[in-house]
Amino acid sequence: MKIIKKAILPKGFQANGISCGLKRSGGLDLSLMVSSVPAKTACMFTVNTIPAAPVILDKEYYAGNKLFRAIIANSGNANCFTGKKGLKDAQLMSESVAAGLGIKKEEVLVASTGIIGKPLDIEKITRAVPGLITSLSARGIDTAKKAIMTTDTFSKEITARLQIGGQTVTVSGIAKGAGMIAPDMATMFVFLFTDALVSQSALEKALRESVDGSFNRVTVDGCMSTNDTVILMANGLSGNAAITGGKDLRVFTDALNFINLELAKMLVLDGEGASKFIEIKVKNARTVIEAKKVALQIANSNLFKCAMYGENPNFGRIVASVGASGIDIREQDLKIKLGSLKKKKIDVEVRLSRGDAECVVYTSDLTPRYIKINAEYS
Amino acid sequence: MKIIKKAILPKGFQANGISCGLKRSGGLDLSLMVSSVPAKTACMFTVNTIPAAPVILDKEYYAGNKLFRAIIANSGNANCFTGKKGLKDAQLMSESVAAGLGIKKEEVLVASTGIIGKPLDIEKITRAVPGLITSLSARGIDTAKKAIMTTDTFSKEITARLQIGGQTVTVSGIAKGAGMIAPDMATMFVFLFTDALVSQSALEKALRESVDGSFNRVTVDGCMSTNDTVILMANGLSGNAAITGGKDLRVFTDALNFINLELAKMLVLDGEGASKFIEIKVKNARTVIEAKKVALQIANSNLFKCAMYGENPNFGRIVASVGASGIDIREQDLKIKLGSLKKKKIDVEVRLSRGDAECVVYTSDLTPRYIKINAEYS
Numbered sequence: 215m216k217i218i219k220k221a222i223l224p225k226g227f228q229a230n231g232i233s234c235g236l237k238r239s240g241g242l243d244l245s246l247m248v249s250s251v252p253a254k255t256a257c258m259f260t261v262n263t264i265p266a267a268p269v270i271l272d273k274e275y276y277a278g279n280k281l282f283r284a285i286i287a288n289s290g291n292a293n294c295f296t297g298k299k300g301l302k303d304a305q306l307m308s309e310s311v312a313a314g315l316g317i318k319k320e321e322v323l324v325a326s327t328g329i330i331g332k333p334l335d336i337e338k339i340t341r342a343v344p345g346l347i348t349s350l351s352a353r354g355i356d357t358a359k360k361a362i363m364t365t366d367t368f369s370k371e372i373t374a375r376l377q378i379g380g381q382t383v384t385v386s387g388i389a390k391g392a393g394m395i396a397p398d399m400a401t402m403f404v405f406l407f408t409d410a411l412v413s414q415s416a417l418e419k420a421l422r423e424s425v426d427g428s429f430n431r432v433t434v435d436g437c438m439s440t441n442d443t444v445i446l447m448a449n450g451l452s453g454n455a456a457i458t459g460g461k462d463l464r465v466f467t468d469a470l471n472f473i474n475l476e477l478a479k480m481l482v483l484d485g486e487g488a489s490k491f492i493e494i495k496v497k498n499a500r501t502v503i504e505a506k507k508v509a510l511q512i513a514n515s516n517l518f519k520c521a522m523y524g525e526n527p528n529f530g531r532i533v534a535s536v537g538a539s540g541i542d543i544r545e546q547d548l549k550i551k552l553g554s555l556k557k558k559k560i561d562v563e564v565r566l567s568r569g570d571a572e573c574v575v576y577t578s579d580l581t582p583r584y585i586k587i588n589a590e591y592s
Numbered sequence: 593m594k595i596i597k598k599a600i601l602p603k604g605f606q607a608n609g610i611s612c613g614l615k616r617s618g619g620l621d622l623s624l625m626v627s628s629v630p631a632k633t634a635c636m637f638t639v640n641t642i643p644a645a646p647v648i649l650d651k652e653y654y655a656g657n658k659l660f661r662a663i664i665a666n667s668g669n670a671n672c673f674t675g676k677k678g679l680k681d682a683q684l685m686s687e688s689v690a691a692g693l694g695i696k697k698e699e700v701l702v703a704s705t706g707i708i709g710k711p712l713d714i715e716k717i718t719r720a721v722p723g724l725i726t727s728l729s730a731r732g733i734d735t736a737k738k739a740i741m742t743t744d745t746f747s748k749e750i751t752a753r754l755q756i757g758g759q760t761v762t763v764s765g766i767a768k769g770a771g772m773i774a775p776d777m778a779t780m781f782v783f784l785f786t787d788a789l790v791s792q793s794a795l796e797k798a799l800r801e802s803v804d805g806s807f808n809r810v811t812v813d814g815c816m817s818t819n820d821t822v823i824l825m826a827n828g829l830s831g832n833a834a835i836t837g838g839k840d841l842r843v844f845t846d847a848l849n850f851i852n853l854e855l856a857k858m859l860v861l862d863g864e865g866a867s868k869f870i871e872i873k874v875k876n877a878r879t880v881i882e883a884k885k886v887a888l889q890i891a892n893s894n895l896f897k898c899a900m901y902g903e904n905p906n907f908g909r910i911v912a913s914v915g916a917s918g919i920d921i922r923e924q925d926l927k928i929k930l931g932s933l934k935k936k937k938i939d940v941e942v943r944l945s946r947g948d949a950e951c952v953v954y955t956s957d958l959t960p961r962y963i964k965i966n967a968e969y970s
Binding site for chain 2: 517
C-alpha cells in the first residue's frame with residue numbers, strides 16, 4: 215500500500231470548491247464532488263437527535279437508494295434548527311446540482327457546517343451551482359477540501375493506492391473538524407472516494423468497522439454535533455474483480471482503516487486551540503468497550519486537558535477520571551505512565567491489570583485559545 | 593424560618609481551624625468540628641470508584657456506627673491514590689483526635705482535599721491536633737470554614753433557625769468547592785450541623801432528598817472528585833420532640849433543602865475561574881430525570897460554557913446539547929429562551945413540549961482563568 219499525504223481523486227471523480235458568499239470573510243464555502251458514473255455509497259451520520267436538515271434529507275435519500283453521483287457541501291451555515299425552510303433549502307441544494315448534471319436529486323447528498331439556527335441564504339448557493347459544475351476537474355479536490363473548512367487551520371486529506379483483485383485501486387479522503395469533536399460520531403465531515411468495485415454490503419461493513427476504529431476514538435471537546443456526516447463513494451471504475459468478502463475485503467478495509475485513522479488524528483491535531491496531541495492507551499482491560507470507556511473519560515476531562523496544556527504532570531487527574539468512569543477497580547491495580555509533557559505529542563498509558571483488552575483514543579489539550587474561538591464564534 | 597448568611601454553630605458544637613503546614617502558602621489547612629455529645633450522623637460520599645483514603649475509612653466507620661463526635665478535615669492534600677500509607681494516615685487522623693478528646697477513633701470522621709497521589713505529611717497533622725483541640729470554641733467555625741478551602745475564593749456558609757417540635761432548632765452548614773464539581777455527587781465537602789433531635793432514618797432520608805435537589809444539580813466542569821463528602825450531624829440538644837416523620841420531618845427537610853441549595857449555588861458562583869452564574873431550567877419534560885439529563889448535558893457543554901463567557905447568544909450550542917442528550921425530540925417541539933448575557937446571572941429556559949416535569953441546574957461559564965488555575969494546579 216502506498217500512502218500519499220494529499221487527496222488525489224480516484225478514476226471517474228471530479229470536484230470543485232468556490233466562494234458563494236456564505237462566509238463573511240469571502241473564503242471558499244461551497245464544494246461539489248461528483249462521480250462520472252453512479253457510485254455505490256455507504257453513509258454514517260450523527261446520532262444527535264436534533265440533526266441538521268441536510269442530515270435528515272440524506273437519510274431519506276439513503277433509505278431509498280444506495281447509488282449516488284454527487285455530494286454538495288457548504289461551510290458557513292449548518293442549516294440546523296431551521297425548520298421547514300431548512301429542509302426545503304437542503305432539497306434545493308440537491309435539486310440545483312441534479313439539474314446542472316442532468317441526474318435525479320435523490321442521487322445528490324448534501325452536507326452543511328457552520329452556525330446552528332440561522333436560515334441559510336439559499337440563493338447564494340443555487341446561483342453559484344452552475345459555475346461550480348462548469349469548473350469541475352480531477353484537481354478540483356484542492357479547492358473542494360478547503361471549502362468545507364470552518365475553524366480548521368489546515369485541510370485534512372490523504373490517499374492510499376493498493377492492489378486488489380488484480381488492479382490498482384485508489385482510496386482518498388478529505389475531512390473537516392475542528393471543534394464539536396466527540397464520539398459517536400466524531401463531529402465532522404469525512405468524504406471518501408474510491409474507484410474500487412465493492413458490493414454494497416461489503417462497503418457498509420468496511421465503513422462501519424473503520425469509523426468505529428477511527429472517528430469514534432477521537433475527542434476534542436466531548437461535544438456532539440448535529441451535522442456529522444461520513445460518506446464513502448465507490449464507483450467501481452478501477453476494473454478490479456468485485457470485492458465482496460474474504461481477503462480482498464480485508465485488504466480494502468485495512469486501507470480504509472488506515473486512511474480514516476490518519477484523518478481522525480488530523481482532526482485532533484487541528485482541534486480548536488490545541489497545543490498538544492495526546493494519545494491515551496488503556497491496556498489490560500476486561501473488554502475493548504471497557505478500555506474505550508476509561509480512555510474517553512480521561513480524554514474528556516477538562517481538568518486532565520488543562521494539566522496537559524500546562525505541562526503539569528498531575529496524574530491525579532487521570533486517577534479521578536478512571537474512578538469516574540465507574541469501573542470497579544482497586545487502587546493497587548491501576549498503573550499510570552505519563553510520557554514527556556514538553557513535547558507536542560504526549561503519551562499516556564493506563565494499565566488496569568484485569569484482562570488483555572486495550573483501546574487507544576486521541577485527544578487535544580484545553581487551552582485559552584479554545585475558549586477565545588468559541589466565546590466569539592457566531 | 594430565619595436565614596443567616598453565616599455559619600453559626602448550633603448548641604453543643606465547637607470548631608477550630610489552624611495552619612499545620614500542609615499548604616505551602618502557610619494558609620489555614622486543618623479543621624476540627626466537635627459535638628459535645630454523640631450526634632446521630634448521616635453521610636454521603638463520592639461514587640468515584642477510586643475514592644480517597646478518608647472516604648474509604650469513613651465508609652467503614654459509618655457502616656459500623658451512626659453516632660459520631662467529630663470531623664477532622666484538611667486541605668492541601670487529598671490523601672487519594674496513596675495506598676496503604678494513605679489508609680493508615682487517615683486512621684492516624686481519627687486516632688489523634690480521639691486520643692485528644694478521650695473518645696473512640698470510630699467516632700471521628702475524616703475528610704481530605706487537595707492534590708491527588710502525593711503522600712500526606714501526617715506528622716504535621718498529628719503534631720497540630722492537640723493545639724487544634726485546646727482552642728475549640730463555638731466561634732471557631734470561622735477558622736474551620738477557611739481551613740477547608742482550596743481554590744475557593746470565598747467561604748460557603750449559611751444558618752437557618754426554625755421552630756420544630758416546640759423548640760428553636762438551628763441548622764448550619766459550611767462547604768468548599770470549587771473545581772471538580774459535578775454530579776453525582778457534587779465534588780466538595782459539605783459539613784452540616786444541627787441541634788435538632790431526629791431519628792436516624794429520618795436524618796438519612798432528609799439528607800438524601802436534599803443532596804439530590806442541590807449538590808447533584810450543580811456542575812462546574814463535569815469532573816467527578818475522589819473525595820466528595822457530605823456529613824450531617826444532629827446532636828439533639830435543642831430539646832425538641834424527636835423528628836421521626838410527618839410534618840416535622842417535612843419542615844426539617846425543607847430547611848435542609850434550602851440550606852443545601854444555597855450552599856450549592858455558592859459552589860457554582862465560586863466555580864474555578866467563573867465569571868457567570870447560569871441557571872438552566874428545563875420545562876415540559878416527561879419526567880424530572882429527563883429534564884435533569886437535558887439540563888446537565890447543556891450545563892456540561894464546553895461550547896455552551898464558552899459562548900456564555902463570551903456573552904455570545906449562540907443558542908445553537910443549546911440545540912446541539914439537547915440533541916446530544918439522546919432524547920427523541922422533534923425540532924419544532926424545542927423552545928429556547930436565553931436571558932440577557934450582559935449580567936452576571938444568566939437564565940436559560942428550555943421547553944420540551946412533552947410533559948409537565950421540570951428541573952433546574954446551575955453551572956458556571958468556562959473561562960481562560962479556569963484553564964490557568966488547572967494548568968498550574970499541583
